[in-house]
Amino acid sequence: MQDLWNDVLDHIDEREGTSVLEGVRDLYRECRLERTGNRLLLVVPNGFVSRLVSGRHQESIIEACKILTGLEDLEFSISVSEEKKSKKPRQTPKPPLPVLKESASRDPSWESHLISRHTFDTYVVGESNRFAHAAAFQVSENPGKSYNPFYIYGGVGLGKTHLVNAIGNAILAKIPSSRILYLTSESFLNEMVSAIRFAKMIEFKERYRTIDVLIIDDIQFISTKEKTQEEFFHTFNSLFEKGKQIILTSDCPPNEIATLEERLRSRFASGLIADIQIPDFETKVAILIEKMKLEGIALPEDVIYFLATSIKSNIRELEGAMIRLGAYQTLMGKPVTMEVTRRLLSNLIQSAPAPVHTELIVNEVASYYKVSPKEIRSKKRNRSISVARQVAIFLLRDLTQMSFPEIGREMGGRDHSTAMYAFRSVEENRDSDAVLSRDIETLKRRLLQL
Known part of the structure; x- marks a missing residue:
């Protein structure tokens, strides 16, 4: 019945204009119509879409269904898909972790520094990060082969760290013996300075040039350090020539890192570059629902929507606001209302220019x-x-x-x-x-x- 549902959407566009479904057409494409006699059941992916249909477009949909099916007495109802009831708005289905191909055990002497809670299963996908997520998963399946280097950029608190750790954790689950290292560019610099100070550069080079997957967060901070750039250039070349995976994050694309050496700039840009944008409303709601589930926090629906529309900067602030409200609920033993939310988050949420009734x-x-x-x-x-x-x-x-x-x-x-x-x-x-x-x-x- 997918053809009928597509015909319904096209009919609404032709009869009422394309602006009627503007902004929701992609959401509605995920729905399907099921027909039994004169009964039509619209199966939607989540409660958000269900409320959107019933609140705005149900009459138009029913009218289109009557015209297209010839049924004047049809019975129309909406149901949330069973397999997606626990999913979030606009979230693509989570791909399974790669199948283990090696049984070798993890090297107990090697510390990856990966953040274990950051996995693909807990990463919320929306239009703002869909491409980066798809590319990251492909890298996790074929490290060193699909996209190398893999370079992700975006503003502070948008999920870059989560995504690169998800890659590392997926590879480690697939190949436990992999030598994966996650660190910030500052940590790389500090280790190098320490190695120079204590005459251990040989050990430093051996450590970094025998890695299977190197993940460096905030690579832009090496741009002002000439010696660090020199050493990282040789490390990059050594790993790349051996087919080892290199993953980098930054707050901007390589060509916008002002003082980065040209030879590094060209190498960073030689693989796949993906950006992560500020999430839209539906993705923010999905992120809040996922974080609430992980933290054991329950906030009212109107508070969730208020946070998703009011906190515009990044996910980190969104999560911080949620935790603050959850702490109030737990410590004070009182419900979180809109009044409480506005009071507790007054420093995060900019007030209107003046109170207007x-x-x-x-x-x-x-x-x-x-x-x-x-x-x-x-x-x-x-x-x-x-x-x-x-x-x-x-x-x-x-x-x-x-x-x-x-x-x-x-x-x-x-x-x-x-x-x-x-x-x-x-x-x-x-x-x-x-x-x-x-x-x-x-x-x-x-x-x-x-």
């Missing part, structure tokens, strides 16, 4: 677009009301820092996914729509002066 925003938007506040909160979908509603939702989020569930309830009891979609739609279109941009700026100026 919800009703004031809705009334001002209604007056500006010449509709009534009641119509904005209604189920009517004509263009003038829909535009006013989306702008109101955008301003509620922008000026009050209300969570999407709170905004949904304020806007006539809508689902949080509807509020989230409206906010994103305005955010994405305002740069290309001069009229919309002008309307928003005018309304913000008026509201902040009241």
Whole structure:
């Protein structure tokens, strides 16, 4: 029935315009329709998609199904896929760890310094890191052969360290006798300085040039150390010529490391370069759910969504906020509410420019677009009301820092996914729509002066 579901999505695009499913089409492609007589069951990958369908597109889907199947009395229902109920939004299925090919035991004298909790199983995949994850897994299956060197770059706290450790842990599970070493560039520098000081450079070179997989985090920090670059250049060449895997991370691509020697720059760029971007909303939610499961923390849904939309910088801050709230819940024995969340995380979450009352925003938007506040909160979908509603939702989020569930309830009891979609739609279109941009700026100026 996958063809029918694809036809349904295409029909909605043709009948109502491509903007209706904009931003969710990839999510919906993961669904499938099952038909039994006049009953149609839409199987979705997770609860997030279920709420998105029921809150925004169910009527359009049912209408398309009736037209395409000829069934006027069809019964439509939604179910979360059994095998994906515990999965996270937009997360690709986890590939299995490579099958063991060697039975040799691990060398007890060798310390890899790998972080054991960082595995592929605990790495959350989204659009921001999908390519890097796929490449990393391929490297773990064929070290020294697929992509060598493998260079990952991205901002602080986006999961580079997790991913490179996942590679090392997967290879170690596959070949326990592998000599894998994970360290930061600072540790490499310190070891080299110590070796020079105590006349142990021969031992240092022997140690680093007999490694099977070398993983160095934050390689950009060697760029200001001439002797370190010299030694790493020879180490790199020795390992590469022997077919050993080299994995590097940085906060920028090789050509942007200002004082890096050209010969190192060219070698870093000779393999595969993958970047990791700031995760989108769905991936942040998935990361929070995964981290909560690992830490034994349970936070309310509206708090999870609030964290995912409010903390924009990196995963590390997101995880820190979650742990702080979990600690409050455990130590104080009190539930974590939105009020508690805002108070505890006031230093992380930037407040709105000025407190603006919800009703004031809705009334001002209604007056500006010449509709009534009641119509904005209604189920009517004509263009003038829909535009006013989306702008109101955008301003509620922008000026009050209300969570999407709170905004949904304020806007006539809508689902949080509807509020989230409206906010994103305005955010994405305002740069290309001069009229919309002008309307928003005018309304913000008026509201902040009241």
